[in-house]
Amino acid sequence: MEKGKLYGVGVGPGDPELITRKAERILREADVVAVPDKGAGEKTALRIVEDLVAGKELLFCPTPMVRDRAVLEACYEKIAGDLCALLDQGRTVAFITLGDPTVYSTYIYVHKKVAERGYEAELIPGVPSFCAVAARLGTSLCEGAERLLIVPASHDPSDSLDVKANKVFMKAGKGLGELKDLLDRRGLLDRASMVANCGMEGEQVFHRLSDAGEGSSYFSIVLVKEEGSGTAC
Structure with missing residues (x-):
């Protein structure tokens, strides 16, 4: 057979x-x-x-x-x-x-x-979640010579902030509070946005990550634009 x-x-x-x-x-x-x-x-x-x-x-x-x-x-x-x-x-x-x-x-x-x-x-292949998130936020992931870094937020993301690139933090739910604190200490919080449950029931859109609460869905993606790039909203 x-x-x-x-x-x-x-x-x-x-x-x-x-x-x-x-x-x-x-x-x-x-x-x-x-x-x-x-x-x-x-x-x-x-x-x-x-x-x-x-x-x-x-x-x-x-x-x-x-x-x-x-x-x-x-x-x-x-x-x-x-x-x-x-x-x-x-x-x-x-x-x-x-x-x-x-x-x-x-x-x-x-x-x-x-x-x-x-x-x-x-x-x-399927449509990646971070592409849908950027579209929902009405922004690009990268333009011109900009680079894009995809990071699993459930693992220590601190070293990724040293890379000069726009950044996507995937599955940020449980670690959202720590990620917000980290971005705040690095002066990046005002360049960050998030969508939770993109395209699903209970979708939440935050053009400013600082507006999001500490707890969030497992399906939460944070987008951080590098200084000098377009804003995330």
């Missing part, structure tokens, strides 16, 4: 209208849709595509929000094994992931494992 194919499908940041035509086609054609499951009851990626995958077989893939590499590695191995079992049956599987599968995506670890086992796997 010919083996099936795995697709890692970026479904965009939250607004279903930002799903690409290619992603839509693959989701409609897939035999099985794999869904990341963080165990908290929230399956954001599935909500975005629910109309496209209604009636399809779903494979829920536990991806706990922990930093223990051994725990994560075991989860990725288990998911890869479950996906390969479906591919051995000749089935096409679409694994949905928020934003783009190449930008801080849990899926990419599974993708590598499946590909290393000799199965065909393809990445389908």
